Amino acid sequence: MARERSGPNFAHVVLATRLRILRKAAGLSPQQAADALGAHGDTVRRIEQAKTSLDAGQVHTLLTAYGAGAEEIEDFLGKLSAASLPGWWHPWRAVMDTWQRDLMSVESAARIIRIWEPALVPALLRTPAYARALDEALRPDLAPAEMEQRTELLMARQERLRAQRTRIWALMSASALHTRVGGEEVMAEQRKVLRAEAERPGLTLQIHPLTGPPHALTGIPALTLYRVESPEIPDRMVREAGPVGTADVWDTDTAATTVTNYRLLMDSSSTRAPHPDTSKEALE
Structure with a gap:
């Protein structure tokens, strides 16, 4: 690893x-x-x-x-x-985390992205205000201009994934809805956007309630699984653990057991989570 x-x-x-x-x-x-x-x-x-x-x-x-x-x-x-030409994300390369630079070409070709987020709104579903407020809270090492560029990059990623019709399956904890990021106005806007996203074709959103029992991903850091529609290209699993801005990255070519085990945890947790229609009620 x-x-x-x-x-x-x-x-x-x-x-x-x-x-x-x-x-x-x-x-x-x-x-x-x-x-x-x-x-x-x-x-x-x-x-x-x-x-x-x-x-x-x-x-x-x-x-x-x-x-x-x-x-x-x-x-x-x-x-x-x-x-060999620079990727579309090249203008933001300086403010990207190392693991993001390595995986951006895979994300840009992914047909499905599965996400587990234990405490925050998943990055690919965040509003600009939420993303900026989160960087202000967690990344005091960044200058305001760098934070703004990171927000621009995130919005560009979201737009491109919608344009290429990448399917997103996001699993999150309701605790994210009770963690105030940026104040009430920011959180109200974020909930509104999540409600709209939950209705969008190609996106599945499941929310584990605060009062629910433990599930397979309880206590597991944020995970993202990238899958490309090509049998020759391995799946990538990202676990955001340790210092902010770092991640462990595995693929099915070199760490098949690790990727499979985390995918099975995602499967089990998704099975235990409320149906997407029921999850929408948590956003009201």
Whole structure:
């Protein structure tokens, strides 16, 4: 387990996976492909696992060895060039937490995001005023301008996820509705937005009541599961534990048991939580 572990760019992972598929289709072993590069056998394995940057020259050599035609090579290199461009979130990179920078490309391609938030309104459902007030309370190390940029980024993330129709399944505790963040006006606006979000297609919101019994996620820090619609791309699980702004990140390629165990806890807790229609009553 590594806190704030760096992760490869999602677009690079897709291209690296494509290289592996083409190599296998050509009937070549990793060592044979490495021989074409004049490199060590581990070089191709690292390329295919997106553990090293994709070099255009090496990619061209590999594609040629795999029997790819000129048009396919040109298309692949074009995608590689596009994948190397800064992500849409680049203007806010300086105010992002390390784990967010590593995972933003995955979030931007996710088809479903599952969230557990034990004490606060989930980030992807927060209003600008709530998000800003929370940073003021929890991140006194940030300058006002940095807080404003972080709020802008969060609003951009929410907008993009709605535009790409990413399904969000959020599970939270009713304690968040009783934790006053930014005062009564901020909380009233936040409740209003949550009511509206609960009616939005593609979003499921469940709220564990304060008087409810313990459930599988009781005492567990905030969790987020990212799933992409591609069997080659592993799920990512984020646990926001420890100092504010840090997180533990796992994926199903390298920590399948950990990701599966937390997902099962989410499943169990969701089963015990009130139905989304009943949860809406807590927002009144």
